[in-house]
Amino acid sequence: MPVIEVDKLHKRYRGHVAVQDVSFGVDEGEIFGICGRNGAGKTTTVECVGGLRVPDGGSISVLGLDPVRDRAALRRAVGIQLQASELPDRMRVQEAVELFASFYAHPADPDELIERWGLGGKRTAAFGRLSGGQKQRLSIVLALVGNPRVAILDELTTGLDPQARRDTWSAIEQIRDSGVTVVLVTHFMEEAERLCDRIALIDDGRVVAVDTPDGFVSGLPGGQRLRFRPSAEFPDALLTDLPEVHAVRRKAQTVEVTGRGDLLQAVTSALAVHRVMPVDLRLDQPTLDDAFVALTGRPQGE
């Protein structure tokens, strides 16, 4: 049963449409990604879901609550980590977590959360003295301290170094494993691919597609690409007859096969039957980035 349902969401800012027609559902216990380039409408979407903005049209239901009408109940059940929201520089880690815990009727244990998120050594450190990664972890702790059933995390890893980003990723998996449904907003395709159970791809205020990361990638025509040097001659038809194969091209001694599904298995078995060895075999998996380009018609950075 979906815990979040968004139907035909529409939101306009002074003369500029941020979100025109966004619909998706988030199932209990999954990590649901909302991806798209900067300015695509991701943040506006989750801010409407979190009841921080009032939609101009469409309907939203979170745990059966209307984010605008049932604002107070929603705040207690949903933990939100917002982009660019800090704490006073002189507030200390432990103080912040205890303060935020006092906002909820049944908070998590502040000490345990601090420990679990690796901030145990930083309890008395002032917010202003924390590193970027530590600030983000504190941010997660504050979003989780109310024991929410749904956590919304917006651009959690922007500005983090690669190590801190990887640490944050395993942290997000931890949240999901503890039974919390996670909505993750990101413009890093690698992050979405690695973490999300399903992804809504938003472009220009509309949902382009909702699918699993694998679904996005395998939906690409001629998505995978194999390259090898055959140990013996063989006719192209040997491979082009396979349902998985889309095309076979030869460049000097190298054969390049594009296709989808279980391409590697299909091609190597067919070759083996004819006693051809694929030498220097390489498989290029398309990434979510490629799927993004294929679906929106332009690369992410543009």
Next chain:
Amino acid sequence: MSTLSALSKAETRLFLRDPVSVVVAVLLPTLILAGLGAVPALREPFPEIGMAFVAYFAPSLLVISIVQLGLQTLPTSLATYRERGVLRRYSATPVSPLAVLMVQLLVNLVTALLAVALLVAVAVLGFGVPAPQHPLDFALAALLGTSAVFSLGLLIAAVAPRARTAGGIGALAFMVTLFFAGTYLPNFLLPDAVQRIGAFIPPGVSTIKDSWVGTGADPLVLVVMAVTTVGASALAARLFRWE
């Protein structure tokens, strides 16, 4: 622990960790008073003003506490909270950012009143300044004057787009207010026109002075302070941007 008391505790702690506010608002006026009071001549009646200089000047010193907190600390910290998304973060929790604003207001207000009480106590007990002659007038004048200054501070916080702008506008208002309050130059050295305008510039120093060491508060000034409080806070509430 209730949410509001936890917030008040947190904000008080943060306030006490900011040395500038504590030193300038709470200690500085009393220290200046003690410095002046240490000079015997300034404790003797001064013919030109009909009283000892410390008694004449104490109300002007007390204005420092009120304007430092109301026009500097309060607007800068609220604008910083907005600029850095602290209010936004609170708005994602069951706590209303309005509660945070109110707690900030309260912490600064209580500190201002404590600073005023400290200055009055030191002046009276240490340096022979008479206790407020019209205690009710004095309480009313100090309270309404402080409220008027704080409302202007809220208005600055409401319209300043950034923390730096709030600090800048606040600093300007701070200096103008202290000039009219006779803190830079004692009032009797200022031209009549400046004195007359100054009487109505929040916090209305002449009325605070008159109710402490003079003939009582000027009701007109009290009304002006009350109207300023209501007008400026209503305008601030209308104009306040949460992000």
